[in-house]
Amino acid sequence: MTDQLSGLPPDDEPGFAGFDAPPPSRPEPGPGYRVLARKYRPRSFDDLIGQEAMVRTLSNAFRTGRIPQAWMLTGVRGVGKTTTARILARGLNYQRRDGTGGPTIDMPDMGLHCEAIVEGRHIDVMEIDAASNNGVDNVRQINDAVRYAPVSARYKVYIVDEVHMLSTGAFNAFLKTLEEPPPHAKFVFATTEIHKVPVTILSRCQRFDLRRVEAGVLVEHLNRICGMESVTAEPEALSAIARAAEGSVRDSLSLLDQAIAHGAGRVGLDTVRDMLGLADRAQVVDLFEAVMRGDVPAAFAGLRGQYDAGADPAAVMQELAGFTHLVTRLKLVPDAGQDASLTEIERQRGMAFAQGLSVRTLSRAWQILLKAVPEVQAASRPVAAAEMALVRLAYAADLPTPDEALRMLKDGGPLPSGSPSTPSPPRSNGATALASRPVLATSQPQPAPAAPRPQPAAVPEMRLRRFEDVVALAGERRDIRMKAALERDVRLVRFEDGQIEFALAEGGNRNLAGDLARCLTEWTGRRWMVALSSEAGQPTLREQAAAAERELKSNAASHPLVQAVLTRFPGAQIVDVRQRADEAAADETAPEAAILGDDAPAALETEADDDLDF
Structure with a gap:
């Protein structure tokens, strides 16, 4: 029932509140979550990590007043190009609350313009995305606006990100303004592909190459952020994140953010491995030992175990190649073991392998793995491709070195066939040496038959003093094809009675060494060792x-x-x-x-x- 004077319902009507009652309150929207890469974005040069050379150069330039009109910042993604540009803009326009101050890189307190510049909302600091504003008209707008003085700051600063995306006409329109800008204008360019920037633009800028941040520095940075976020993190997990980031600070923080969410506030090695599909480093070391020992069953079992645990076969091959590179570094540069990103297993067992393996062994293993990684990535059956790569490694590991082959030949024993079906015991720390020179091609003796058979008459031994005698012998035996091949394809390197080493001419048959060794054994009645050489050799006959x-x-x-x-x-x-x-x-x-x-x-x-x- 309504009031006759006001036409409004009475105060005691059910479901209505009096006019003096406050309206029902609604919950205020809370601040949105900021990812770690934005939350811990550097605000001053003191916060930058891994760029000490650039900071030192800028410090001297600001201190002496030698400030150029344009900078060119280049580097891979996530090393701090745009962040450095904002810090430069802040340093150029630094002004304390009392109105004092000048261009400097020492900014202990937030000045009048600092907060707006760091957050990217200052009216005199324009950030331009060249990927979407890459035309001549966009550059003309900059050329028209640069003539006017800044509104409140000391300098107008134009930050052009991904500057390599500008068109040729846009670059040409920039030349005059960039060469002779007004005194109140500064330009900061950032790019990941410096080779696409014209030389005429580069010559008008001071160039700074921002380096990839080392893994040890990244681990310390991630550990510090975990402490501020009250997150428990294992050192091995942070090392894995730093390796996966490949020197990019933003990538490492993004991976850390994901790992914290994946592990519910705790960053463990298993969490990071499951999240990224990485291989277990300890199992990778075991796999490396198995293939160096020539133990194919153990290598297959190790690969299958990591695959069943969720590891990508291509990632396993990459980790195996990375460990091969680590062992090589430890052998040549022992101080490389002090890297903070290495686990204790990698450091100890890597040093053991470095003492037992030769450089030629590691170099050959690296070449095999380098070709195996893209093969596994492109294969329709990655596990099968990875297993075939391990077979190649194991077969190569079972081959003897040249000095071992010579010793076997002198002792009269047969050379190994290169089959790793029966694993041989490791020589030192499970490591066997790969052959560093081309494979020796000799005729293999046939296994003794079960039943005795009549043996052919022995061929009298024949001594040959020159390579021409070998060619003449081929003619006497009426082996015209072998004689023609010796005259046409053999570039002799060394010749001794019983040993021949030569290089093949262009288009020569790769099986010539084996065929020649078999023929000489038959013709002369004794074993000959014939090898292909990487040296140039003499001209053919x-x-x-x-x-x-x-x-x-x-x-x-x-x-x-x-x-x-x-x-x-x-x-x-x-x-x-x-x-x-x-x-x-x-x-x-x-x-x-x-x-x-x-x-x-x-x-x-x-x-x-x-x-x-x-």
Whole structure:
């Protein structure tokens, strides 16, 4: 029922409140969560990590008043290019609350413009995304606005991010303004692809290359942030995050943020490994030991165990390659073991492997793994591709070194076939040496048959003193294909009775060493060791014969009498006397060869039928 005077319901009407009663309160929206990369973004040069060289250069420039009109900041993602640009803008416009101060990099307190600049909302500090504002018209707007004085700050600062995305016309429109800007304007450019920036722009800027942050520095930074966030983190987990970030501070903080959420406030190694699909470092070391020992079953079991635990096969191969690189560094630079990002297992067992493996062993393993990683990533069956890569490593690990092969040959024992089906015991800390030189190709003795068979008559031993004797022997045995291959494809490096080392000519058969070793064993009655070499070697026999023929013709052509004949009979040619003599003997109707003197090495052949009158 309504009041007659006011037309409003009475105060005691159910469901209505009096006018003096306050309206029902609504909960105020709380501040949104800020990710760690934004929450702990550096606000001064003291907060920057890993860029000491750049900070020192800027400190000296600000202290002496040598401040340029433009800077070019380059580096990989997440190293602090845009953050450095904002700190530069803050330092240029630093002013205390009482109105004092000038351009400086020492900013202990927040000045009049600092908060707005750091948060990216100051009217005189313009941040421009060149990826979406990359046209000539956008640069013209900058050129028109740069002439006007700043509103409240000391300098107008233009921060152009991803400047390499500007078009060619936009770069050209920037040249004049960038070379002679007004005194109150400064430019800061940032890019990840410095090679796409024209040289004309680079020459007008001071360039600073921001370095990747080292893993040890990143681990300390992450540990400090975990302390401020009251988060418990294992050192091994932070080391794994630092390795995965590859020197990017923003990437490391993003991964740490994700790991905190994944582990419900606790960052453990298992959490990070499950989150990133990484391999267990201890199991990677065990896998490395298995393949270096040539133990394929153990290697397969280790790979399958990590795959079942959630590790990506490509990540396992990458971790294996990384550990191979670590062992190489520990062997050549023992101080590399002081890296804070290494676990105790990697440090101790890596040093043990470094003492037991040679550089050529590690280099060959690295080459195999370097090719295996993209193969596993592109394979439709990554596990199978990873297993085949481990097989290659194991087979290479079972091959003997050259000195071991020579010792086996001298002792009369057979060379290993390269099959790691029966694992051999580790030599030192489970490490075997890979062959550093090309594989020795020798004929393998056949296993003894179960039943006795009549043996062929023994071939008498034959001694060969020169490589030409080997070629002649191939001709005597009527092996024309082998003789032609020896003359055409062999670049001799070293020759001894029983040992041949040569390089293949271009297009030569890669199996020539094995075929030659088998033939020589059959022809001479004893084992020969034939090896391919990486050295250049001597010219082939055919090349030597061709060079000798050219020299003979050159000597003949220099004879005065021959020169006179060549001048008088155009079209005459110098031919080998022996070749023409053989042709004349074969064909009685052939014209008689003209011989120039008893000792002349060559003769002249002309197209004319007239007799030569000297």
